Amino acid sequence: MAMLLESWQTQSYFPYTVELKLRNGEVYGSVSFEIPTPKVKHTKENGVIAIDTNASPIHLATAEVSKTGELLSYQTINLHHLIGLSQNSKDHQEWILAHQIVDLAIQKNKAIAIENLKKLKKGKRGDGKAELRKRLHHWNAKKFLQKLKRIAILKGVELVEVNPAYTSIIGMLKYAPQLSTDKDVAGAYVIGRRALGFKEDTPENYERLLKDKAYLQFALKRYEEREKELRELMEKESNEYKRNAIESELRIVEDSKKLLTNLIQSLQSESSSCEGADGRNLTWQVLKVALLFPILGKVLPRDLSPLKPVLVEGVWDRVRSRLVPLEAGGTVPIRDFWSSLRGIVWTSER
Template sequence: MELKLRDGEVYGSVSFEIPIPEVRYTKENGVIAIDTNASPIHLAIAEVSKTGELLSYQTINLHNFLGLSQNSKDHQEWILAHQIVDLAIQKNKAIAIEKLKKLKRGMRGDGKAELRKRLHQWNAKKFLQKLKRVAMLKGVEVIEVNPAYTSVIGMLKYAPQLNIDKDIASAYVIGRRALGFKEDMPENYEKLLKDKAYLEFALKRYEEREKELTELIEKESNEYKRNALERELRNVENAKKLLINLIRSLQGEPSSCEGADGRNPEQGETKEVSQVAWQVLKVALLFPILGKVLPRDFSPLKPLLVEGA
C-alpha cells in the first residue's frame, strides 16, 4: 500500500497478487480467432474447429469507441474482452490473435487523414493486451501468431471460396495458423502464375494504370491528393517489377511459383508455398481482374479458384 499527498489531497494505491488459474480451455478443441481492423474499425471473429474448419463467425463494430473519453474507452474495452473470453469458454476453445506488434500508422502527408485519425483514436494493441489479461485470469489459452500475409491468404483463398468477408477470412487464417495448419496455394492459382499470356495481360493493365497516374499527378495541385497518387504509383511500379520477374522466369521451364521469382524448390526441399508467392498472386489477380487494389467483393474470383475459368 502506498499513500501520496497531492495538492492537499491524500491518494492511496494498493497492489495485491491474484492467483493465476490453471489453463483449462486450450487449442485441443479449436480456437476463437480474432482479426483487428482499422478501416472500418471492427473485430472479425472466426470459430475454427480443431481440424481447421470454419464453424461460425461474426463481426463487432467498434465505431462507438471513437467518441469516448479514454476512461470510458478503457471500460468498454474491458467489457468487450470479457465477452470474447466468455465466448471462448462457452465454445470450449482457446483464443488466437496476432502477435502484439505496433500497428501500421498512417504518416503525415500520405493522403489518408481519416485512417490516421481512427488509428490514433483506437489502439488495437492495448485492447489485445486486455484480452490476454482476462483470458489468463479465466484459464483460457491465448496463442499469438505471426500475422504476415494472413489478410492476403484470406482474401484470395477463403473469401471467394466460402463467400465470406475478407476480414473474417483473415481471422480464419489466423485461427488455422494457430492450430498449425499450412496454407497450400490452390491448383488453379498456380496454373495462372504459370500462364505467360495471362501475366502479360496483367502487366499491360498495370502499364496503363501507370500512365494514367502519371498524368493525374501532373495535373493535381492538392499536396495530399498528389501524395496519395504518388503512393499508388509506387505500388504500381513495384507490381510491374514482380510481374516482369515472374514472366522472365517462365522463359525457360515452367515455374512452380514456390518463391517470389517462380523458381522451383531445390532438390530435397519440402514443398511449401512461400509467403511472398501469395503477394505475387495478389498483384497478379486483384487489380488486373477486379480493377481495384483492395476490393470488398472477392466473389468474382470463385470461378477461377474453383473451376479454373
C-alpha cells in the first residue's frame, strides 16, 4: 500500500495486474505487482538470531549467537494467545511477530536462522496424542516461518535455513545442562551454530559413557522394567485412547532397547559403532536413549540440569551404584542420588 501511495504522489508508475471477480452480486478486485528485493544488509557474518518453534507448549525460543558461536542472549515468546483466534486475526498477529523478530535482527545487525521444515509432524487420529494434534491445529509453525522469511527478504535481512536433524537432541543433552537453559532455547542455539557452520562434537564424557558396558546394561535394565510396567498397564486399561498412548510409549521403549542392545553387542565384538542399518550416525540418538529415561525417568523432561554432573564430571557410575537393590527390597530412587549430589533435601512421599 505504501508503494502504491508513493507511486500516485510522485507519478512514477510501475506495471501491475488487476483482476476483478463478481461474487454474489459483489465485485472483488485484486492487484498484483512485483516488489523490488532490497540488497541484503544484515548477514551471518555478524552472527544470527536463531528461531526454534515448539508446539507443546506453543511458543518460540530465540537465541542470539555471535559470529564465533557463543550464546549472547535468549528469550521465549509465548504464543498461547493465538489459540481460539480466527484465521485472519491469527495471521495478523503472526505478521506482527515476524516483523518484531526481523526488527530485532536489524537492531543486532545479524541474520536469522531457522529450521528447514519440509514436513511438520501432525500426528494421526488414535495415536494417543490428541492434545498435541490440537495444538498443531491451532498454530502452524511452517506458515509462520514462511511469513518470517518474506519479511526478512523485504527488509534486507539474510535468512539461513538449516537441516533440523538432531538439533533438539543436541540442545537437550549438550547445551541445556551446560548453560542452564531450557531445551528449546538450547535447540535454537544449536540451530544458530549450525547456520554459522559450526559442527557439534560429542562431549568426551558422553563418548566414554557409550563405551561403558556396565552403565549400558544398567540403562537396558531400566527399559526392561519400564516395558514390563507398560504391558501390565495395557492389560488393565480399557479406554482406547489411553491404550494408544501406552502403546506409543511402549514402541519407544522397545526401540530404545534395540538401540542399547545393538551397542552392547558391538562392544562385546570390540567394534563399537553407533551407525544405523542405513549407515546414519546415531550417536546423539543413542545418547538420548542412554541418558534421559535411565537417569531422569522421563523420555522428554523439561529440566535437564541433572545431566550437568554427567556431562562435566562423568559421574554416571554413581547413578548405577546408587540404583542397586536394597537388602529390604526395592531400589533407591534417582531423586535421592541427585539430592545427595546437589545438596537438596527431599521430603519422602512414603
